[in-house]
Amino acid sequence: MGTWGVGDGRLARIEAMSSGAATTTQPTKVKDALHYWVERLRGDDVPDAVLAAEYIISYVLGLPRRRLDSEMSLVLSQEKVKEIERLMTCRLARMPLQYILGEWDFRDITLKLRPPVFIPRPETEQLVDLALECLQGIHKPKVLEIGCGSGAISLSLLHSREDIECVAVDQSRIAVNLAEENANDVGVLGRMTLVEGKVTSNASVSLPHDTYDLVVSNPPYVLRKDLTNLQPEIMLYEDLRALDGGPEGLDVIKSIFHLSHSLLPYNHYLLLEVDPCHPYLIPAWLEKQKKLKMAVINVYQDLSQKDRFIKCVKYE
CATH class of the missing domain: 3.40.50.150 (Vaccinia Virus protein VP39)
Structure with a gap:
């Protein structure tokens, strides 16, 4: 993904949020991760929570979003869990989904x-x-x-x-x-x-x-x-x-x-x-x-x- 180039204040906010989120145990199945992040996004009043969660998880898995339903039982590696968390943290900071995905x-x-x-x-x-x-x-x-x-x-x-x-x-x-x-x-x-x-x-x-x-x-x-x-x-x-x-x-x-x-x-x-x-x-x-x-x-x-x-x- 590289450097997005947003202002220092916004980057600091994203990094702080990411540090805080890292203390939470993340679900490792796609189905559970999707539910978890939809609720997190909704809890912060982020618009289109389901769409954002589906797009980000699909992106990390390297799959088209339409295929996500068929992968709900897939167990995520720790690397995938961390990458999903990093990108979801950006969305919680209201970074547009288009910028997150690039x-x-x-x-x-x-x-x-x-x-x-x-x-x-x-x-x-x-x-x-x-x-x-x-x-x-x-x-x-x-x-x-x-x-x-x-x-x-x-x-x-x-x-x-x-x-x-x-x-x-x-x-x-x-x-x-x-x-x-x-x-x-x-x-x-x-x-x-x-x-x-x-x-x-x-x-x-x-x-x-x-x-x-x-x-x-x-x-x-x-x-x-x-x-x-x-x-x-x-x-x-x-x-x-x-x-x-x-x-x-x-x-x-x-x-x-x-x-x-x-x-x-x-x-x-x-x-x-x-x-x-x-x-x-x-x-x-x-x-x-x-x-x-x-x-x-x-x-x-x-x-x-x-x-x-x-x-x-x-x-x-």
């Missing part, structure tokens, strides 16, 4: 994940589907992703179509390096250009192409007042720069619109994942930005029936 599935690929790089959420898979729809009929499309994080969106697009080229931008060097690792693992590094830089309204980031067939982004869009409501997993371990969208959640989104205006040909699209209030705020803002020549033409709901994605077009 990888997670997104659509039809598996991504390496390390803190503080933003963990891709299941709803963002819908954004990839929308992007593929926008690219239908375009031969060898060039896609620009802004705020790539682990590379989930770009890598899913590249994995889905062999003729796509992606340029992925992120302000975090850690994220860019991780996305490069993932691109290499997925086998698409030759069609992906990674750029470390911050997108601003004056398009100061240096990009390899003058125009793109599609711009797509899951940008920082959480309203600043809502940051205090985030789960401890997010507040303690993820990079808040990937979440904080400013007072209205629009600080980065406005810059993306300015950049898209300069890079998209007419009748080409910008796709954004947004806060549910943004399908109301963004059109009103665009009405005042006549020079941008961008308009929201579709709003899509996520699996929870919340307005989550918008499709915008560059018009003449």
Whole structure:
């Protein structure tokens, strides 16, 4: 698993918890270990206790989670017991399961994940589907992703179509390096250009192409007042720069619109994942930005029936 790179305070807390837990006699059968750790996690109000316990025990055993039921009578070695305890202690400290395991599935690929790089959420898979729809009929499309994080969106697009080229931008060097690792693992590094830089309204980031067939982004869009409501997993371990969208959640989104205006040909699209209030705020803002020549033409709901994605077009 290596070093996670979390702050000294969080590491100290995890180590202290681990030392305390080590004094407890651990069950050695898979069935008993699963029950024990589910109760420990629930006792500390850790969300999705059963899911976390199943994933961690399966990971330590080197098994897919779906096969755990068939191994309930297996006797665990002391080494396995200690490793399960170490990883469960991290979960008790509210480290996200994705960081503990070091990888997670997104659509039809598996991504390496390390803190503080933003963990891709299941709803963002819908954004990839929308992007593929926008690219239908375009031969060898060039896609620009802004705020790539682990590379989930770009890598899913590249994995889905062999003729796509992606340029992925992120302000975090850690994220860019991780996305490069993932691109290499997925086998698409030759069609992906990674750029470390911050997108601003004056398009100061240096990009390899003058125009793109599609711009797509899951940008920082959480309203600043809502940051205090985030789960401890997010507040303690993820990079808040990937979440904080400013007072209205629009600080980065406005810059993306300015950049898209300069890079998209007419009748080409910008796709954004947004806060549910943004399908109301963004059109009103665009009405005042006549020079941008961008308009929201579709709003899509996520699996929870919340307005989550918008499709915008560059018009003449």
